[in-house]
Amino acid sequence: MSDDLLSRITIEPDKCFGRPCTRGMRFRVIDILQMLAGGATQEEILTDFDFLEPDDIKAALAYAALAVDHPRDEFLLEIRSAIAKASTNTAAAISTC
DSSP states (O other): OOHHHHTTEEOOTTSGGGOOEETTSSOBHHHHHHHHHTTOOHHHHHHHSTTOOHHHHHHHHHHHHHHHHSOHHHHHHHHHHHHHHHHHHHHHHHHTO
């Protein structure tokens, strides 16, 4: 699973009560997952929410895959570590531009 995808998922205590969101926006991972589960296609979601990108949907699915594969405490530690690592890599890449 790509750390780049997971870097799109942010968890901030002051946004959506600390629930996982997309790229710092107040658009929760669960919102994307519920739309997909309800039968919406990626194209429909991207049309209805033009601020979303295809990788945001992939990131939500990647996050969900990790969530269901691990016991809760282990998952939280792993996802926070992956997000921190991805953020560090992204910041390093930006600083070299």
